[in-house]
Amino acid sequence: MCETEIIKANKTNKQVGLDLGLKYFVADSNGNKVEAPKFFRKAQYKLARVQRRLSKKQKGGRNRNKVRQIVAKRHLKIQRQRKDWLHKLSYKYANENDVVIVENLNVSGMIRNHHLALSIQDASWTTFINMLEYKLETLSRVLVKVHPAYTSQKCSNCGTIVKKSLSQRTHYCPECLFTDCRDCNAAKNIKKLGMVHSFGEDTAIAGLTTQEASRL
Numbered sequence: 001m002c003e004t005e006i007i008k009a010n011k012t013n014k015q016v017g018l019d020l021g022l023k024y025f026v027a028d029s030n031g032n033k034v035e036a037p038k039f040f041r042k043a044q045y046k047l048a049r050v051q052r053r054l055s056k057k058q059k060g061g062r063n064r065n066k067v068r069q070i071v072a073k074r075h076l077k078i079q080r081q082r083k084d085w086l087h088k089l090s091y092k093y094a095n096e097n098d099v100v101i102v103e104n105l106n107v108s109g110m111i112r113n114h115h116l117a118l119s120i121q122d123a124s125w126t127t128f129i130n131m132l133e134y135k136l137e138t139l140s141r142v143l144v145k146v147h148p149a150y151t152s153q154k155c156s157n158c159g160t161i162v163k164k165s166l167s168q169r170t171h172y173c174p175e176c177l178f179t180d181c182r183d184c185n186a187a188k189n190i191k192k193l194g195m196v197h198s199f200g201e202d203t204a205i206a207g208l209t210t211q212e213a214s215r216l
């Protein structure tokens with residue numbers, strides 16, 4: 001009944017690296033930056049407020065029941081909105097590229113946060129990657145996960161380690177003078193790492209895809 005159909009999609013000859021972060025939900029190796037939509041955060045705050053109200057109401061009371069219904073409804077609405085947005089974004093990247101390279105979130109340790117808003121963001125990244133993987137698979141395309149070490153500190157142009165604090169939004173390399181937005185520089189490193197790791201150095205430099213690489 002729900003068999004997955006594998007479609008042999010046309011080749012795009014394109015690969016992209018994605019950096020997932022708090023400032024931008026996604027920054028990619030082509031220089032595109034995608035902010036999480038406002039409703040991500042706004043809805044979360046609203047929800048937290050209603051939940052606080054709920055905790056003050058008397059247990060078993062009629063008011064508590066009413067507020068509880070409001071919470072459940074809001075939850076559902078936010079979930080649907082978020083899923084819809086993530087579907088569109090993952091479709092775009094799966095559709096436009098033969099290979100998509102992301103950080104392995106399990107080892108990044110980026111956010112293991114007890115803060116509600118951030119834990120939701122964390123869950124959204126996982127959902128996004130799962131959607132991406134599934135969509136790429138159905139197109140016979142590839143998702144590559146890389147270890148995120150040094151991806152934000154390294155210069156994507158010459159490989160020099162350029163230390164920067166979290167608040168520094170621009171990458172500037174004193175060695176080769178390369179300048180880029182912090183997250184796009186990271187995305188370029190992620191792309192390079194994935195291409196080298198999966199397809200070998202020469203392939204990565206030539207920018208070849210899996211199918212081409214396997215034919216070499």
Ligand SMILES: [Zn+2]
Pocket residue numbers: 155156157158159160173174175176177178
């Ligand atoms: Zn450099």
